[in-house]
Amino acid sequence: MLTTHPFESLDDGDKLREECGIFGIAGAETASAMVALGLHALQHRGQEAAGITSFDGDHFHTHRAMGHVAGNFDRDDVIRSLPGHNACGHVRYSTTGETALRNVQPLYADLASGGFAVAHNGNISNAMKLKRDLVRRGSIFQSTSDTEVIIHLVATSTYRTLLDKFIDALRHLEGAYSLICMTPEGMIACRDPLGIRPLVMGKLGNSIIFASETVALDVVGADYIRSIEPGELVLVREGEVESVHPFGKRAARPCIFEHVYFSRPDSIVDGSSVYSVRKAIGAQLAIEAPVDADLVIPVPDSGVPAAIGYAQESGIPFELGIIRSHYVGRTFIQPGDKVRHLGVKLKHNANRALIDGKRIVLIDDSIVRGTTSLKIVQMMRDAGAKEVHMRIASPPTRHSCFYGVDTPERAKLLAAKLDIPGMTDFIHADSLAFVSIDGLYRALGETQRADIGPQYCDACFTGDYPTTLTDQDDLAPEDQFSLLAERVN
Structure with missing residues (x-):
């Protein structure tokens, strides 16, 4: 019989778990259905919840659910409720924080500039400090996700254009992020300046696709174009693709564990x-x-x-x-x-x-x-x-x-x-x-x-x-890991 050990009760969680995967497509007739397929291929990156947001040219539509992609997004009525040529999605595995529908992504908000949806893979290491500052300035948070900080930073930026507001928001962030965002103007995909979390770009006909891994491109029949570069923003507007590098060149530090465990073996x-x-x-x-x-x-x-x-x-x-x-x-x-x-x-x-x-x-x-x-x-x-x-x-x-x-x-x-x-x-x-x-x-x-x-x-x-860890540094040693409960992607 197996000998009992003091670690026995900790058996759950004896693997490192990637917290999420993201997929977005711009310019497809069946955008939400394509996102659902892409999320199937990324299911290993998060099995707790999934969500898809679409844009039909006038309105944003969102469906989020607890559980796997299968059973939630393989139904015709769900896909029909997500019309439009642009869509993005997210599969989630949380940390020890709250498991609740309000934390399931993509997160969406109506801003002065119009609707804004965001799907995030990563973790913002100064999210709690930013959140405290934003709350003091009047922001009201609806989730416990660090991703929501990005929305509030965009909303409160004093820059004029939405792109400049978004870049201004990113300049405040520490840590790791690969993001797919949707606005009335188009889709934005970006990777943090060190490229810690992965993000790739592909093409299917006239559609542009972004995904956490190339295997998601394979599943939908898309061609792999390249990885999004560290610190790069790629904008897709009316079929045109534009690349912006607002943060200057820095030595990349992509996550080495993607090669060891997180990514599927059939990915690049x-x-x-x-x-x-x-x-x-x-x-x-x-x-x-x-x-x-x-x-x-x-x-x-x-x-x-x-x-x-x-x-x-x-x-x-x-x-x-x-x-x-x-x-x-x-x-x-x-x-x-x-x-x-x-x-x-x-x-x-x-x-x-x-x-x-x-x-x-x-x-x-x-x-x-x-x-x-x-x-x-x-x-x-x-x-x-x-x-x-x-x-x-x-x-x-x-x-x-x-x-x-x-x-x-x-x-x-x-x-x-x-x-x-x-x-x-x-x-x-x-x-x-x-x-x-x-x-x-x-x-x-x-x-x-x-x-x-x-x-x-x-x-x-x-x-x-490779980055500063502001929220960890601000906490007393005995409280540092309670912060994990507040970081739910």
């Missing part, structure tokens, strides 16, 4: 195939942390590409020693300790005939709290594994993310509490190793980080945050 992120990068990470891991074993087994599904790379580099056979059920959600009711301990088998089950008597290498993308790794290792031992060695296709996650990823506070991250031997003991493995930060950079085609400095946002591994 900043010019690189996610699948190929993950295989390269696995190969690098085999070079850095070899082990004498009989089988390489991925923890499905996210560990599969890295495990293939590890197996190819090491010469150890790759096998599917764990079978995952795709029909169990996080909300499955687990009454009582005994059923709770068995819950992991609903999602993962050992391929016992393959594992019995073997020395195995388990490959996973990361360790967050460690509870899932503990259960997987125990599952392998229960299935008769002779030795269980764990290899992780990212460096130890020692720091929380403040840029749009749901992470526990640092005190609950296993790598922040324990060294490698301590983590090995915790998960009951025979050995444990992580790819080095320099190895991760090499897998991405860069020279080692120590030589060139950070080319990515790798703060979750290094603690090197």
Whole structure:
């Protein structure tokens, strides 16, 4: 039987979760239907809620709902209620804050210049300070989302044109944002000056599309044009596309974890195939942390590409020693300790005939709290594994993310509490190793980080945050992580 650990109650949330995905299309006859398809492809980025806003040339129309895209946006009556040639949408995974319809995006407001809808992927690290200042000036907030700050900044800007008001609003922001906005004048897509969160542009006939990942372009049959550049605003008005760079040139720091886990393996992120990068990470891991074993087994599904790379580099056979059920959600009711301990088998089950008597290498993308790794290792031992060695296709996650990823506070991250031997003991493995930060950079085609400095946002591994964190700095240490409850994208 699985040994009870003090982390047991924290089993939910033992993966880093991207908070949202965005998709927008300008100039399509069935814009809202296309957005619904695009959001299906981005469902992995947020499963809690979804929304679509359309514009028919005169009026904005919005439908938002809790739950998946399927069941909410695959109905004819819903799509018919969202007419127009322009539309944008959002899938959401919240942090520990309020789960409520008022926080589901796109957010919409009637401004003096007309309607304004915004879908946001990321996290604004000075949102609470901005919100306090805006409330003092008379703003009334309708949600607990940091995204609403953008709307109020646009509304209160003293600049004359809507574009200038929008740029003025962005100048006040810290942190990470990829945005798709709709106005009566057209659609605006933009990325923060460091390009922390991803955003790409595609084309389908005469329609221009923006999405968090290229896989959403594939699903609707669009051609990938390019990534939106860090700090770039792209405007689509009456079929014309215009690019603006209002913030000057800065060294980009895109999120490195998009390559490790967040993005789908069939996406292209900043010019690189996610699948190929993950295989390269696995190969690098085999070079850095070899082990004498009989089988390489991925923890499905996210560990599969890295495990293939590890197996190819090491010469150890790759096998599917764990079978995952795709029909169990996080909300499955687990009454009582005994059923709770068995819950992991609903999602993962050992391929016992393959594992019995073997020395195995388990490959996973990361360790967050460690509870899932503990259960997987125990599952392998229960299935008769002779030795269980764990290899992780990212460096130890020692720091929380403040840029749009749901992470526990640092005190609950296993790598922040324990060294490698301590983590090995915790998960009951025979050995444990992580790819080095320099190895991760090499897998991405860069020279080692120590030589060139950070080319990515790798703060979750290094603690090197690329922006100021005003809201965190303003809080007492014991209150810092309560801020996560107020940041709901």
